[in-house]
Amino acid sequence: MKKKTAFLFSAILMVSLFLGTVFTSGAADSQTVTMAFTGSWNTLCPLAATADYDDCAANPMFDRLLELDGKGGYSYRLCESFDISDDFKVLTLNLRKDVKWHDGEPFNADDVVFTYQLYSSADLVTSRRLFLQGVEGCDESGIELSPNSVHVEKVDDYTVDVYYSEPKSEIAMFAWNMYFTVLPKHCLEGKDPATILQDDFWTKPVGTGPYIFESTVPGESVTYKANPDYYLGAPSIETLCIKVIQPASLTTAMMAGEVDLINGTLAAIPDADMEFAQTLEGYNAESMEGTSANFFVLNNKVFDSAKIRKAFAMLLDKDAMIESGCYGNGAKVYTTYAPKNVWSDQEIIEEYGYEFDPETAVEMLKEEGFDFDRTYTVCINDMAVRQAICTVMQDTWAKYGLKLEIVTLDTQTCISSMRDEAYDMWINGGAGANFTSLETGFIIWVTIDDSGEYGPYNLAKVDDPTFMKVEKELASATSEDEIKRLTQEIQKLELTEYNYVYIIGPYINTAISDRLVGVDKDMMLTRGFNYSEWKIEE
The missing domain is CATH 3.10.105.10 (Dipeptide-binding Protein; Domain 3)
Structure with a gap:
C-alpha cells in the first residue's frame, strides 16, 4: 500500500508541476464552492430522475416537503409541520407561508395539489409515482383512476390534506413525501403530461431552493447562484458549482484546489488513493462507514x-x-x-x-x-x-x-x-x-x-x-x-x-476543504446538503 501511495504521489506531483498547478485547497474563486460528482446527470427534471446524480443535480433548485436529517429523522422544508389523523389515513401538511418561487411568485397549497395531480397522471412517464401508492384515487402503481382523482385537498392556502385508502404509518407517509418535489403550478399548468418532460421549462427551471439555476455544460458541470430570498436565509456562498470529476482525478483536483467537497456517495476517493489523500494539506479526508x-x-x-x-x-x-x-x-x-x-x-x-x-x-x-x-x-x-x-x-x-x-x-x-x-x-x-x-x-x-x-x-x-x-x-x-x-x-x-x-x-471516502465550514456530514451521507448553512472561512 505504501509503495503504491508513494508512486501515486510522485506521478501526481510530476503532472501538477508540468501543468503549473498551484497547491491550494478550495476552488479558485473564493466565492465559489465546487462539489464533485463522478458521474453525470441525465436531467434537471425531478419527474424524469432515475438516479442519485439526477436528483442531486436538481436538488439545489428544488425543495421537498420534508428532508432526511441523516440522524434517523427528518427536517421540515416546504412543510413546516404535519398532523396524522387518529385512523392513520389522512396526512395534513401545514405549509410554510414565507416561501417564494425563484421568479418571485408565492408558493402555496395550489402548487402541492397541482404536483400531486401531475405525478399521478396516466400520461406522465415517471418512476416517481411509486410514492403515490396507497393514496386514495390512485391504483397500485400510483396512477389516477380518473382525471385528477388523486384525493389531495386544499384546505386553505397553506394547508393540504392527503387521503390514504389504508392506514399508513408516519414513517411510510414521511418516506413518500420526502421524495415529493413540489413544482410551480403557475409555470407548468396546462402543459401536456405526455410531453412535459421535454418542455423548455427544464432548460432553466424555477424552484424554491437555496440556489437559482445559472448555466450548465451538459455532462460536465452545472452552476447555481445563491437565492437571496430563500426562506431559510440566503446562502452565504455566492456560487455553487457541481462538476464531474473522474474518480482517478479526484486527488489531483484536491491538490490543484479545484474541489471543495467530495461527499463519498456522489463522488468518493478511490480506496487506493485514500492514504495519500489524507496527507494533503487543506483538506479533511475521512473514511466513514455508511449504509x-x-x-x-x-x-x-x-x-x-x-x-x-x-x-x-x-x-x-x-x-x-x-x-x-x-x-x-x-x-x-x-x-x-x-x-x-x-x-x-x-x-x-x-x-x-x-x-x-x-x-x-x-x-x-x-x-x-x-x-x-x-x-x-x-x-x-x-x-x-x-x-x-x-x-x-x-x-x-x-x-x-x-x-x-x-x-x-x-x-x-x-x-x-x-x-x-x-x-x-x-x-x-x-x-x-x-x-x-x-x-x-x-x-x-x-x-x-x-x-x-x-x-x-x-x-x-x-x-x-x-x-x-x-x-x-x-x-x-x-x-x-x-x-x-x-x-x-x-x-x-x-x-x-x-x-x-x-x-x-x-466504506465511504470523503474529503472537505478546510475553507468550507458548516457541512453536516450525517446529512451529506444521505445525499442531502444543508446548503444554506455552508460558509467559506477566509
Whole structure:
C-alpha cells in the first residue's frame, strides 16, 4: 500500500508541476464552492430522475416537503409541520407561508395539489409515482383512476390534506413525501403530461431552493447562484458549482484546489488513493462507514430456482472482493438493511445466511440441473469496486466450471438492458436512506402488484407478489413491535428467495476543504446538503 501511495504521489506531483498547478485547497474563486460528482446527470427534471446524480443535480433548485436529517429523522422544508389523523389515513401538511418561487411568485397549497395531480397522471412517464401508492384515487402503481382523482385537498392556502385508502404509518407517509418535489403550478399548468418532460421549462427551471439555476455544460458541470430570498436565509456562498470529476482525478483536483467537497456517495476517493489523500494539506479526508451496498440482480426467468440463486450467493468470495475492490475498506452485507441500520437482524442472518462455500454451491447447482456449458452475462458500470467484484467473481466461478462474461455499460443502459432481458445479471449499488430507515430499496426492484404487472424497477423479473404484500403491511405498521416483525420477515424472504443478493458495503471516502465550514456530514451521507448553512472561512 505504501509503495503504491508513494508512486501515486510522485506521478501526481510530476503532472501538477508540468501543468503549473498551484497547491491550494478550495476552488479558485473564493466565492465559489465546487462539489464533485463522478458521474453525470441525465436531467434537471425531478419527474424524469432515475438516479442519485439526477436528483442531486436538481436538488439545489428544488425543495421537498420534508428532508432526511441523516440522524434517523427528518427536517421540515416546504412543510413546516404535519398532523396524522387518529385512523392513520389522512396526512395534513401545514405549509410554510414565507416561501417564494425563484421568479418571485408565492408558493402555496395550489402548487402541492397541482404536483400531486401531475405525478399521478396516466400520461406522465415517471418512476416517481411509486410514492403515490396507497393514496386514495390512485391504483397500485400510483396512477389516477380518473382525471385528477388523486384525493389531495386544499384546505386553505397553506394547508393540504392527503387521503390514504389504508392506514399508513408516519414513517411510510414521511418516506413518500420526502421524495415529493413540489413544482410551480403557475409555470407548468396546462402543459401536456405526455410531453412535459421535454418542455423548455427544464432548460432553466424555477424552484424554491437555496440556489437559482445559472448555466450548465451538459455532462460536465452545472452552476447555481445563491437565492437571496430563500426562506431559510440566503446562502452565504455566492456560487455553487457541481462538476464531474473522474474518480482517478479526484486527488489531483484536491491538490490543484479545484474541489471543495467530495461527499463519498456522489463522488468518493478511490480506496487506493485514500492514504495519500489524507496527507494533503487543506483538506479533511475521512473514511466513514455508511449504509451503501453493492448488490447482485438476478433475472428470475433465467434462474428460476431459489436454490440456484443461493448457490450463486455461496460462490461470492466477499473477503477477496473487499480486499480487491476496497483495499480492505468495507464490510460484508447480507440483506437490504445495512449492518448499521437499527432494523438489521444479526440472528436472522446467522440462521438463514450463508458464507463462501464453493464446493457445496456447485453440488447445489448440479442437483438443480444447472447448465454449466452456457456462458452467462453480467453487466456493470465502470465503477472500480464493481469491476473488482466482477473480476473476482469471474475468476472464482471459472475454477468451478461456471462461465461468466462481463459487459461494462453506463448505468442507464444497464437498467434498460435488464428491463429488456438482454443480460442475465447486473451488479449495481445503492445507499440506505439513513441508519433507522424502513425503506428497503429492495422492494422497488422486486415489486409486482396484485394484477401481475411488473413495477418499473422490477429488473429481476420477480413474479411473486409476496414482497409487495409485506411492503404494504410495513407501510401501514404503526407500532415498533409490528415494524420489527415485518422487517424481520423481509430479511427472511431475502435470505430464502435470493431474488437478488447483497454483496459488500464499501466504506465511504470523503474529503472537505478546510475553507468550507458548516457541512453536516450525517446529512451529506444521505445525499442531502444543508446548503444554506455552508460558509467559506477566509
